Amino acid sequence: MKNDFFEVQSVDACRHILSSFPQVSGAESVSLDQALSLVTAQDIRADEDLPAYSRSSMDGYAVRARDCFGAGESNPVYLSLKARLAVDDSPQISLGPGECAEILTGGSLPSGADAVVMVEHTRQIAEDEIEVFRSLGPGDNIMLSGEDCRSGEIALGAGKRLRPQDLGVLAALGHSRVEVFRRPRVAILSTGDELVPVDEKPTPGKIRDVNSTTLAAWCTRAGAEPIFMGIVHDDLQDLRQAVTLAVSQADCVLLSGGSSVGTRDLSIEVISSLPQGRIMAHGVALSPGKPTILAAQGQIPIIGLPGQVTSAQVVMYVLGLPFLAHLGGEGQAFDRSRQARVWARVERNIASEQGREDYIRVKLVQDAKGTLWAEPVLAKSGLLRSLLHADGLLKIPAQAEGILAGGTHEVWLL
Numbered sequence: 001m002k003n004d005f006f007e008v009q010s011v012d013a014c015r016h017i018l019s020s021f022p023q024v025s026g027a028e029s030v031s032l033d034q035a036l037s038l039v040t041a042q043d044i045r046a047d048e049d050l051p052a053y054s055r056s057s058m059d060g061y062a063v064r065a066r067d068c069f070g071a072g073e074s075n076p077v078y079l080s081l082k083a084r085l086a087v088d089d090s091p092q093i094s095l096g097p098g099e100c101a102e103i104l105t106g107g108s109l110p111s112g113a114d115a116v117v118m119v120e121h122t123r124q125i126a127e128d129e130i131e132v133f134r135s136l137g138p139g140d141n142i143m144l145s146g147e148d149c150r151s152g153e154i155a156l157g158a159g160k161r162l163r164p165q166d167l168g169v170l171a172a173l174g175h176s177r178v179e180v181f182r183r184p185r186v187a188i189l190s191t192g193d194e195l196v197p198v199d200e201k202p203t204p205g206k207i208r209d210v211n212s213t214t215l216a217a218w219c220t221r222a223g224a225e226p227i228f229m230g231i232v233h234d235d236l237q238d239l240r241q242a243v244t245l246a247v248s249q250a251d252c253v254l255l256s257g258g259s260s261v262g263t264r265d266l267s268i269e270v271i272s273s274l275p276q277g278r279i280m281a282h283g284v285a286l287s288p289g290k291p292t293i294l295a296a297q298g299q300i301p302i303i304g305l306p307g308q309v310t311s312a313q314v315v316m317y318v319l320g321l322p323f324l325a326h327l328g329g330e331g332q333a334f335d336r337s338r339q340a341r342v343w344a345r346v347e348r349n350i351a352s353e354q355g356r357e358d359y360i361r362v363k364l365v366q367d368a369k370g371t372l373w374a375e376p377v378l379a380k381s382g383l384l385r386s387l388l389h390a391d392g393l394l395k396i397p398a399q400a401e402g403i404l405a406g407g408t409h410e411v412w413l414l
Contacts, residue, residue, distance in 0.1 A: 008283035010398065011318065011357045015334050017280050017294050018323040021301050024184050024251050029177045032170060035162050037223050038180035039329040044156045046173050049146035054109040058141040061100040061122060062113035065136045076131040085110070100130065109142060116141035159331025161223065181329035183225040187246035188215050191239060191257040192307060195231045210309045211256040218316040222324035240270045247297045251327060257307030267304045271295045285356040285398060289315040310387055314359050317393065317414070340413040344374040348405045352396040361390035362411060374411050390414055
């Protein structure tokens with residue numbers, strides 16, 4: 001086995017490799033109460049206008065906006081009150097010049113009305129007359145028919161990860177079910193003679209298997225379904241058998257440990273020995289996380305993650321989350337502009353090695369003036385607290401040799 005990294009790729013090159021894998025096949029129809037965070041498998045078109053009727057967005061009076069031109073506190077406009085409308089009325093009246101109708105929030109506008117004056121800007125001076133103290137323009141305080149979407153328009157496009165507000169649109173359009181991609185199944189294997197299950201007390205030289213738990217949580221966060229495949233010891237045949245089983249059951253395999261160069265690191269040898277196994281990258285220009293493997297058995301991706309817990313989680317955050325979102329059918333999953341982020345100033349110089357992307361764990365602190373500062377979370381390699389106490393990852397680009405204190409930089413929120 002080679003004693004150095006080969007096929008080391010930039011982070012962008014790795015994103016390109018990962019984006020080349022096909023998305024999961026198969027879609028299913030699910031009810032709205034099961035659809036949150038799933039991805040739409042097809043365009044969803046409105047089969048009616050939304051709103052179906054022009055409606056008031058305020059309690060007040062439906063008016064013709066031109067009748068209120070020039071109205072003010074010292075120059076009120078007087079309107080005749082033609083009707084009082086209930087919220088569920090289907091108005092049969094039509095407003096003429098100088099006429100208005102009392103209306104509630106959500107009520108349908110009568111014919112002739114093109115605005116609603118808020119009740120706070122009026123005063124009733126007689127049973128059938130009001131004063132208006134505010135000018136209006138057409139469309140003020142109303143929701144026009146079809147303003148959300150017109151019948152036949154695409155309300156939600158394919159590849160959209162469904163949020164609560166998206167489900168609200170579907171409900172408003174009368175869709176009780178939605179066609180979505182199935183969740184990608186992700187097999188998780190932890191390797192190493194030193195690993196024991198989390199419920200076992202480790203003896204000297206042993207550690208609990210943390211990666212299976214954290215990787216499963218990252219998978220769930222990305223909308224995937226984790227499949228625990230257990231711990232595999234450092235044995236070539238055992239590992240080959242476990243990986244073969246994993247690729248037969250899953251859409252993706254996450255293999256933690258055994259990705260760096262060492263006498264017990266067998267991942268490369270095992271993957272290369274598979275019938276359609278191929279190595280696409282062994283080493284990523286990323287810190288932490290350099291000893292990462294991108295590989296495949298046929299069309300099933302295999303990602304070999306560092307066994308070091310912090311490194312594995314950073315790789316999952318930078319590459320794993322968007323990749324699993326891509327597998328699950330999400331459009332533009334690798335578009336980093338969609339990443340939740342803030343801009344913060346750094347409190348001290350931070351050195352970096354040119355040619356790799358560095359992700360520094362930082363805590364965000366706001367000072368008395370409201371300035372947001374990013375403070376590096378200092379911890380020894382292998383300690384969990386660097387991520388436990390971090391609010392985000394400060395990215396140092398590959399072309400930089402570090403960043404200077406006082407500068408403002410992008411922080412990806414964890």
